Amino acid sequence: MHADLPNPNSTTAPAYDRTTLDDQANQLVAAVDDALRASSYRDPSPLPAIGPTPPVPQPGRPPMSQRATDISGITTAIGIASLPVSLGASAIMWTAGQVDPLVIGILLGAPVALALALSRVFKSAKEAAAAAPAEQHHHYNGTVIQDQRSINTQTRGVWASTRNQLPR
Numbered sequence: 001m002h003a004d005l006p007n008p009n010s011t012t013a014p015a016y017d018r019t020t021l022d023d024q025a026n027q028l029v030a031a032v033d034d035a036l037r038a039s040s041y042r043d044p045s046p047l048p049a050i051g052p053t054p055p056v057p058q059p060g061r062p063p064m065s066q067r068a069t070d071i072s073g074i075t076t077a078i079g080i081a082s083l084p085v086s087l088g089a090s091a092i093m094w095t096a097g098q099v100d101p102l103v104i105g106i107l108l109g110a111p112v113a114l115a116l117a118l119s120r121v122f123k124s125a126k127e128a129a130a131a132a133p134a135e136q137h138h139h140y141n142g143t144v145i146q147d148q149r150s151i152n153t154q155t156r157g158v159w160a161s162t163r164n165q166l167p168r
Contacts, residue, residue, distance in 0.1 A: 074119055078112075078115045078119075081111065081115065082111060082112070082115075085107075085108060085111050086108070089104060089107060089108055092104075
């Protein structure tokens with residue numbers, strides 16, 4: 001399966017000339033350069049100042065949906081909020097030397113449970129605010145008359161005709 005490699009210390013090992021090895025290395029580098037040059041091309045012409053141009057990555061957060069942005073912000077806030085708790089737990093374990101894992105689990109689980117509960121409360125409040133009808137403002141110029149009387153509606157016949165009239 002494996003070919004026997006020659007022993008470099010043996011007198012029967014083939015002698016390699018340094019110039020031959022350098023030539024082979026140069027050929028390999030040239031072949032790699034040639035392969036890279038053939039598979040990629042960058043257009044050096046400038047992009048048009050007016051008209052359709054390709055999108056350019058912007059600094060900051062990558063483009064994503066509003067929901068993904070909200071979740072990303074919540075996750076970041078929870079991660080930052082858990083840092084003091086984690087540092088405190090590490091200090092307790094280091095000073096105590098031996099701590100019950102159940103106690104540590106309860107201490108570290110409480111902030112996470114609180115954060116999840118708060119996120120659910122905020123989510124339900126946001127959904128409730130989105131479900132509420134938008135506030136409407138009407139501005140009129142001139143005389144406005146509001147009639148609060150009910151309208152009588154009568155529909156009769158096969159070919160129905162509806163006439164909405166105010167009672168007299």
